[in-house]
Structures are given as structure tokens and as C-alpha cells.
Amino acid sequence: IEEVLDIARIEAGGHALALEAVTLGPVLDDVRSLIGPQAQAGDITIRIAGETGTVARIDRRATVQILLNLLSNAIKFTDQG
Numbered sequence: 001i002e003e004v005l006d007i008a009r010i011e012a013g014g015h016a017l018a019l020e021a022v023t024l025g026p027v028l029d030d031v032r033s034l035i036g037p038q039a040q041a042g043d044i045t046i047r048i049a050g051e052t053g054t055v056a057r058i059d060r061r062a063t064v065q066i067l068l069n070l071l072s073n074a075i076k077f078t079d080q081g
Contacts (some may be wrong), residue, residue: 013080017059024025025052031067038072046071 028048039046 017062019057019059021055022058022060024054024056027063028052031064031071035068035071038075041080042075043074044078
């Protein structure tokens, strides 16, 4: 529920994004370690492809939350193995 409320706040302009220059590799590694147990339970491998040294101006917390939501749904709707 808290995730839905955060999204609603962002869309309504009630949550200021804290933009900063962030190297994407460590963010992706953090997401993979957080979602890893869920993926392992479904015998699913998560691979990061592409340039992970890219620097982007993002809200780190919001980006991690978005990626966790996407991967969680992907794992939930992917057949085991």
C-alpha cells in the first residue's frame, strides 16, 4: 500500500524527487541483491546486460522502487526455471 501511495504522491506533485548523478551499476547490483531471494525461489536467474558504468541523473530511492516493482512482477508471472 505504501508503494501505491508513493506513486500517487509523485503523480500529484506531492513528493519532490531528489535527483542526483548516480552510476547505474551499483543501483542495479542493489536491486539484484534485494530481489535475489524471490528469484531464487522461482529458480529464475537475473542477468544485467549492457553498460553498467553509465551515470544518470535520477532519484535513487524512486528508481530502486520502480525496478523492484518491475522485477517482482516479472518473477511472479514467469514460469519456474
